[in-house]
Amino acid sequence: MSRTPSGAGSPGAAPSKLDTVEHAAATPDIEQPWAELGLKKDEYERVREVLGRRPTGAELAMYSVMWSEHCSYKSSKKHLRQFGEKAPHSDALLVGIGENAGVVDIGQGYAVTFKVESHNHPSYVEPYQGAATGVGGIVRDIIAMGARPVAVVDPLRFGAADHPDTKRVLPGVVAGIGGYGNCLGLPNIGGETVFDACYQGNPLVNAGAIGVMRHDDIHLAKASGAGNKVILYGARTGGDGIGGASILASETFDDAKPSKRPAVQVGDPFQEKLLIECTLEAFAEKLVVGMQDLGAAGLSCATSELASNGSGGMRVTLDDVPLRDSTLSPEEILMSESQERMCAVVEPEKVARFLEICDKWDVIATVIGEVTDGDRLEIYWHGEKIVDVDARTVAHEGPVYDRPYRRPQWQDALQADDANALPRAADSAELRAQVLKLVASPNQASKAWITSQYDHFVQGNTVLAQPEDSGMLRVDEETGLGIALATDGNGRYTKLDPYTGAQLALAEAYRNVATTGARPLAVSDCLNFGSPEDPAVMWQFTEAIRGLADACQVLGTPVTGGNVSLYNQTGEAAIHPTPVIAVLGVIDDVARRTPSAFAEEGHQLYLLGETAEEFGGSAWSQVVHDHLGGLPPKVDLERERLLADVLIAASRDGMIAAAHDLSDGGLIQAVTESCLRGGRGARLVVPAGLSASTFLFSESAGRAVVAVPRSEEARFTGMCGARGLPAARIGVVDGDAVEVQGEFSLPLSELRDAYEATIPGLLA
Amino acid sequence: MTVRPSATATDGSAGRPNVRIGVVTFPGSLDDRDTQRAIRLAGAEPVPLWHKDRSLGQVDAVVLPGGFSYGDYLRAGSISRFSPVMGTVVERAREGMPVLGICNGFQVLTEAHLLPGAMLGNEHLHFICRDQKLRVENAGTAWTTDYEAGQEIHIPLKNMDGRYVADERTLDMLEAEGRVVFRYAGDDDSTGYPPTEQASPNGSLRRIAGICNAEGNVVGLMPHPEHATDPLVGTGRTDGLPFFTSILRTFVEGAAA
Amino acid sequence: MARVVVDVMLKPEILDPQGQAVQRALPRLGFEGISDVRQGKRFELEVDGPVDDAALARIRELAESFLANTVIENFDVKVEDLPGAPGDAPAATVTAGEAK
Amino acid sequence: MARVVVDVMLKPEILDPQGQAVQRALPRLGFEGISDVRQGKRFELEVDGPVDDAALARIRELAESFLANTVIENFDVKVEDLPGAPGDAPAATVTAGEAK
Ligand SMILES: Nc1ncnc2c1ncn2[C@@H]1O[C@H](COP(=O)(O)OP(=O)(O)O)[C@@H](O)[C@H]1O
């Protein structure tokens, strides 16, 4: 390694000379590697303008990471504003967009915070560690709000199921998510696993976390109060995840090979578990004024955001940062993304107690600076000032782009390629074969191989977990108050129509929450798209945001926060636009949750909602015809609301024994799953006016199937009738086969084999 | 075995001895709170114990809970074994105090040589979490009297390092002395992992899920009884509750005698 | 038959939580004077036939593409004397290759 | 400063599924001619001061009581030349001890 111990300044300076603020002011003409650090020419010029001089090496490091797409949202900011502008009024929203995570009131003095983030690229490079550190990062966001993390979820997307590289990526990702989450003691209560060739080379590894706190424990990332101390605690800072900073740290550009600093870090879940415990103990003793996790952009981000959200003044002595590698330069320390670190702002008289708690948990904690009266973020190294900036310009006043967007030319042709025109099964035998093929297809098959690698029991509050429609947790043991969470996304629908696709994702997650008996309250999202520099992708992105914001308005569920992941593409080929939507719900007593298993013979099966011929983007069109075209199912948000109301009321009044929402795969997929879960068969009758194929495979939105005990039938149908929700009796729980009268009968054992063998077979 | 109830206090209402069961928290323990809850549900008093303390307070028995103490780095249980609290636990266990090790706690007990054998990574190399069928082989230990020998129960299994290994001589001895307390029963598995050589969910030799020491006061098992004590959460069953009522009864009857 | 050993260690700049946990435990066990511990993997491969340059080249390839992820790990390939039994052989004799 | 390496391998009679998994994957990757693979652990200890007999004896004790669980594992302790950087050093030179 050829780095100089004290850290070289900018190239051209003598290696031993530190690039101080003073030096920068005196040497305006030195060439700086802004391009290598990912800044555009005009962005670099803007930095010089903001500072009134050239930046020091350290300042350049900070601006370059903080003004990156990942940290500044420069391509998406303009559009994300809609989530705030169109937000429906909600009394439940305690903290909205802009903080580490939004906070929602669930009653009885409890508040919940939840968020989903992407860790796509690292997980492709090093599946285990990439996914593991993704979980670590999202959990720190939750702790930073003052909440105890109570569960994680993991929406995942991989390339084709039978592609050899999927065999490398998937097991590693799953083991990493499990390895980290299990070791933290967080139950995994849901997620998604989707295969599609479009994700080859760009797997989507999204990780979500939920935390619970009391109202008065909410903490914001804010450094206020001159004299308050800034404490860095957790892991030592190392040379991992530095990326471009090594360019700054090297003596010349030439010896800065890009591979020198790996972009992937190794996670230490044990360290993170200690961080959780000591942070919560510090919160409980009211020792903390402000709190920030260290994620992307490490200390650059934490210091500038804490300062910027406060009065703006902060002085940091970088020499006090505990290092794992004593040769790190100040630029590298500022940019390092070493995992498992947090930053707290603490009043001086409480510092001793804070450090004591860290010591109890064997967590290294160091005062690295203090809040100052001024409005400058100043950073010192070896007694010299190397950063002197207005923190806001780093953290919040980065560039904003209005990137061009244009509906792609191919969109019309894609939509014209109508899936409803695809040939249907010619006879009952073919229909039966199609059902088996559907149930056994990788996207529809059982995900138990994956989900059994996740602890869903730990913490002792898991009421529902996979494979239920949503995960559900008990929050209060006395009252039974609980929360539910579901995540959904459908890249195929969104490709066909981004506006509708995003709404369908929201509608499905919303429906999944209501299906279990919980009332949907709030939304978080993770927007995975290709390159924003491609106007077609940018159009998909803007349409999806518009669709989501509009739908949230109708459903009354505000977006509380989210995450944007762009540049998911290989060469010219972008992934399907994939907004992943998480919906959080509340249930006043988890004892009345609705499970999805058909557990008792004789229960009547009702199909709620209306079924039309809608095959565009469907699983059937993919599995049977390898086809993607036409329009996605229509969205009727008022209907979704009504359906949710009915499902919640039926759960509250004990009218239904089971419910399962209908989504990809249609009715037959849902019935098969509920039958297999309960170990009971079902006899179904195709309703008049529908073809068997449409009845079984159509993916019309706003539907669910419920099992109603005979004793409740009149009351239940009466309620549906009174509220105007179509409810058709389609069969009964019975026997040990799924039988569609006049068409076919499929023994449960045959269905089970088809459903359960696929994923293990692919990954063995 | 001899039970020496230090259970002196009585809870006024029932006049019943107040049985105090310590639950050790190591850094990285995860199921410690759940174990405390299960103890409370069974009617005893859970007492949190901290790994850095040598003292066990006034407890009558100790549970080493599940989790990933010290991240399970090096080997599961290998670092916790050297904690101050374990010095006392080992001492008191040798004097006859009942000790139960669940999952990570079982791993700590083997590393501390309170129980023979060792725990290795699951044979299929995956973490496994599922509802597991077990057969109770020995209903005579301090922790299993409320079961019947031969009874089949379902409790959650969730671990990475659950493969019980010992040499043949040790295994034969365990069998001969009735010290195999639980065995994995059936392989009603829907996860699709290839069946292990040993027909157990993790490759444990002779399908051993739990064992005890010669005196029967120290029991270790991989599955988690504390997660099968409340019908609303976990597996929806309460098959794990008898662990905690057994130990309660051990003391209540010991005190009455 | 010969044995080839592939040692895989995390790169120096990468955090090694396992090694760190071991090191932190040492003082408690009464061991002083060890300033750093790194933990890695050791693969013992029993090779049929002679371990010539071609065989070693293939094993290096195997190490690079499969046994190690060179994004975060370094590896080292060496040939060992024919051992008595796996796991208790005398140490290496020939360094056959390494990667950084 | 010197480096002492402790290799820890499962005893031969103990099933090593990790090694087996590697071995099973080999044909798929196009590697033939490897009849057995065992996977173990390698610890690199950086020792302050001289590595004399006393120091080695202490490290052997450490290996026996802590780094290995001798119920299931064997270990081997050796001294390495002063390396350039951890993880990419040339192979061992002195066999300092072993246990069965
Ligand atoms: N990677 C995963 N992690 C956790 N749970 C998962 C994962 N993949 C799928 N699941 C669970 O499997 C079940 C079926 O998934 P899916 O078919 O996507 O449900 P739905 O169609 O109701 O959204 C759900 O309970 C889901 O949470």
Ligand SMILES: [Mg+2]
């Ligand atoms: Mg669903």
